[in-house]
Amino acid sequence: MGELTAEGLRRAYSNKNFRKEMSSWIYSDLIRKRKDGIPTSSLKAPFPFSIILPYLVRFFNIGKKLGELNRISIASAPLSIAIFSKKNEPETWVRVGMLGEKVMLHLNSKGIKTSIFVAAIEMGLTKEIKRLFGTDLEPQFHFCAGYMDANKKYTPRRPVDEFIIN
Numbered sequence: 001m002g003e004l005t006a007e008g009l010r011r012a013y014s015n016k017n018f019r020k021e022m023s024s025w026i027y028s029d030l031i032r033k034r035k036d037g038i039p040t041s042s043l044k045a046p047f048p049f050s051i052i053l054p055y056l057v058r059f060f061n062i063g064k065k066l067g068e069l070n071r072i073s074i075a076s077a078p079l080s081i082a083i084f085s086k087k088n089e090p091e092t093w094v095r096v097g098m099l100g101e102k103v104m105l106h107l108n109s110k111g112i113k114t115s116i117f118v119a120a121i122e123m124g125l126t127k128e129i130k131r132l133f134g135t136d137l138e139p140q141f142h143f144c145a146g147y148m149d150a151n152k153k154y155t156p157r158r159p160v161d162e163f164i165i166n
Contacts, residue, residue, distance in 0.1 A: 013063025084140060118141060
């Protein structure tokens with residue numbers, strides 16, 4: 001799965017429109033605070049690199065480097081979990097998302113950290129994933145789990161009430 005994820009990231013970052021959108025989500029928390037997105041501190045980016053990282057993502061194809069870093073992360077994880085389904089439709093996607101969240105919340109409640117790796121699925125490497133797992137089911141979601149020694153800064157979250165429609 002690590003190799004397939006690396007290939008997915010290489011494909012994604014070779015697309016200028018993808019890089020443009022991704023860069024809009026990354027921000028230096030030394031410059032501004034947001035309630036969503038990816039602060040550079042959560043990526044362990046040191047200052048002053050943290051200030052230029054969004055621009056590097058936007059204008060340079062860093063897919064090969066990111067792919068290798070993700071491949072190493074997946075290969076070193078003690079647990080790699082993939083969720084498959086019979087159908088590939090919006091209702092199934094919601095149910096898979098709910099199942100994934102439930103499993104990750106349970107693991108986190110036991111002190112086990114999780115990290116999502118879906119580039120291979122998102123970039124259409126489903127045939128290769130099916131072959132890897134020996135199944136005809138549709139790959140929907142992939143994440144890794146394990147105990148981490150390092151303290152990691154969590155990304156910001158919006159309060160639930162911001163999403164509730166009265």
